[in-house]
Amino acid sequence: MSTVVEGAPAPATSGPAQSVLAYYPGCSLHGTEPEYDESLRAVVEALGIAIAEIPDWNCCGASSGHTTDHLLGLALPARNLALAEAAGFDRVLAPCAACYNRLAAAHLAVAEDAALAEQMPDILGRPFANSVDVMSVATLLRDVAPAIAEKAAAPRQTPNPMVGVKLASYYGCLLVRPPELAAGDDPERPMFLDDVVEACGAEAVDWNMKVECCGGAFSVSRTSSVLRMGRAIIEDARRAGAEAIVVACPLCHTNLDLRQKAMESRGEPKMPVLFITQVVGLALGLSPGSLGLKRHFISTEPLLADLAARAVQRVADERKAAEEKAAKAAAREAKAAEAKAAVAAEPVTPDAGGDA
Amino acid sequence: MTSSTPTLATEIEATTGINPATCYQCGKCSAGCPMASESDLRPHQVMRRVMYGSRERALQDESIWLCLTCETCSARCPKGSDPAGVIDALREISIESGMATMPRAIGAFHKTFLEQIRANGRLHEVGLVVGYKLRSGALMNDVTNTPGLLSRGKLSIMPHKIKGAAEVKRIFDKCGVNL
Numbered sequence: 001m002s003t004v005v006e007g008a009p010a011p012a013t014s015g016p017a018q019s020v021l022a023y024y025p026g027c028s029l030h031g032t033e034p035e036y037d038e039s040l041r042a043v044v045e046a047l048g049i050a051i052a053e054i055p056d057w058n059c060c061g062a063s064s065g066h067t068t069d070h071l072l073g074l075a076l077p078a079r080n081l082a083l084a085e086a087a088g089f090d091r092v093l094a095p096c097a098a099c100y101n102r103l104a105a106a107h108l109a110v111a112e113d114a115a116l117a118e119q120m121p122d123i124l125g126r127p128f129a130n131s132v133d134v135m136s137v138a139t140l141l142r143d144v145a146p147a148i149a150e151k152a153a154a155p156r157q158t159p160n161p162m163v164g165v166k167l168a169s170y171y172g173c174l175l176v177r178p179p180e181l182a183a184g185d186d187p188e189r190p191m192f193l194d195d196v197v198e199a200c201g202a203e204a205v206d207w208n209m210k211v212e213c214c215g216g217a218f219s220v221s222r223t224s225s226v227l228r229m230g231r232a233i234i235e236d237a238r239r240a241g242a243e244a245i246v247v248a249c250p251l252c253h254t255n256l257d258l259r260q261k262a263m264e265s266r267g268e269p270k271m272p273v274l275f276i277t278q279v280v281g282l283a284l285g286l287s288p289g290s291l292g293l294k295r296h297f298i299s300t301e302p303l304l305a306d307l308a309a310r311a312v313q314r315v316a317d318e319r320k321a322a323e324e325k326a327a328k329a330a331a332r333e334a335k336a337a338e339a340k341a342a343v344a345a346e347p348v349t350p351d352a353g354g355d356a
Numbered sequence: 357m358t359s360s361t362p363t364l365a366t367e368i369e370a371t372t373g374i375n376p377a378t379c380y381q382c383g384k385c386s387a388g389c390p391m392a393s394e395s396d397l398r399p400h401q402v403m404r405r406v407m408y409g410s411r412e413r414a415l416q417d418e419s420i421w422l423c424l425t426c427e428t429c430s431a432r433c434p435k436g437s438d439p440a441g442v443i444d445a446l447r448e449i450s451i452e453s454g455m456a457t458m459p460r461a462i463g464a465f466h467k468t469f470l471e472q473i474r475a476n477g478r479l480h481e482v483g484l485v486v487g488y489k490l491r492s493g494a495l496m497n498d499v500t501n502t503p504g505l506l507s508r509g510k511l512s513i514m515p516h517k518i519k520g521a522a523e524v525k526r527i528f529d530k531c532g533v534n535l
Binding site (some may be wrong): 027029030032033034056057058059061063064065066067068069070071072075076079122123124125126173174176177178179187188211212214216217218221223225258294295296297320340344348 | 371372373391422425426427428430431440444445447448451453457458459461462464465466469470472473476477479481482484485486492497498501504505509510511512513516518520523524526527528530531532533
């Protein structure tokens with residue numbers, strides 16, 4: 001049975017909505033980055049987390065909204081919080097880092113400013129008690145990392161392809177800044193995505209550019225800046241030995257994946273850019289197709305083929321090592337038994353020394 | 357200047373609660389700014405102009421429109437002077453006072469983006485790019501990416517209008533944002 005519910009649950013003050021997360025996909029997940037939506041839905045279903053899309057949600061305005069008008073930048077996301085609240089939810093899940101940032105900024109601004117809290121229902125034309133918390137996909141997955149680790153390590157037919165792969169966790173700006181809205185730990189040296197990556201069995205590399213900006217909203221209007229910033233990020237990940245970059249934001253993905261072919265590559269191989277939900281999905285044994293891995297501009301196929309081959313090799317190596325160990329143990333046991341038998345068979349010689 | 361005419365710094369403090377005068381010009385903001393190499397004014401220099409009260413020179417400079425709102429400056433500011441918040445405020449004041457000198461491409465993007473939301477409640481990326489091209493004159497920008505986007509199921513041709521589009525339009529009106 002699917003745990004992904006379409007539409008809103010019945011308005012409820014008590015009951016089901018409390019265990020279901022309101023889902024705010026945002027415009028990018030319905031547009032240029034559908035693979036983030038697909039992989040998120042597949043992963044929460046595999047983990048038994050129920051989500052339901054906020055009915056009739058609107059764009060949060062990032063980043064043109066708050067760039068041009070402070071109040072508009074708060075009111076547009078607030079309408080979505082009001083809709084989630086009316087549908088009986090107490091938490092909203094925002095996979096896009098920019099949407100997360102705007103929803104969380106609106107929640108915080110209204111919580112801290114009594115005058116704004118009073119003004120908001122009039123601006124929205126709806127009741128608004130600001131009772132809904134906002135969470136990012138990164139923190140949701142970090143919170144369930146032990147369950148991911150357990151499922152990822154469980155024996156299964158096709159081995160977990162993510163074991164040992166070197167991944168650079170890229171946070172960018174809006175998951176960690178401003179610090180009062182940070183989705184996780186240290187804003188300069190965050191680890192919450194690294195924790196999820198390691199729960200999948202992968203190796204999170206230590207690198208320098210994890211909180212540098214990718215150029216965000218200038219993707220279309222000032223592409224040259226985005227290419228300069230993206231190139232620096234990808235080169236640093238490569239220097240750190242990463243085989244792929246992991247993101248939790250559709251804008252970061254567009255800038256590092258779609259724009260990568262326009263960056264000077266100096267003959268270097270292309271760097272696949274994976275969503276954190278795709279990494280988790282692969283570790284849980286979901287198929288690349290169901291995770292939208294074929295939609296990327298930088299092909300993920302060479303990496304996936306390599307990982308699959310390495311996983312098969314690893315399982316064979318492990319089996320061989322286990323067999324060798326068992327054989328050695330058996331040999332040791334046999335030797336010990338032989339020795340014991342020899343001792344038992346040996347005639348007991350009387351201690352003649354004293355009589356000599 | 358009389359006490360009844362607010363300076364730029366006091367105007368920013370009154371509307372945002374940020375006091376730009378707390379900045380002591382250490383330059384840490386500019387050291388981490390990803391757009392510093394492309395901007396005439398780096399964040400600490402913007403702060404300086406605001407403190408000097410050079411209203412026109414602060415509001416008319418293109419640099420405030422090159423800010424990506426990545427918030428690195430504000431996260432690292434040892435004085436909590438929030439340069440990103442000051443720059444946000446400067447952009448808003450410059451639009452209100454008709455002094456904004458944003459680069460054509462960036463202005464075209466923001467305007468088209470907000471028009472889309474005001475009309476439909478959601479962003480429609482094809483509409484955004486087409487409107488942006490017409491407004492910015494960058495007609496050939498990203499043309500080569502179109503087939504790739506289509507074959508990967510990343511472009512929807514028709515916009516999606518939400519049921520509450522009128523509600524969203526009303527929010528724009530209530531916030532006094534006229535496009």
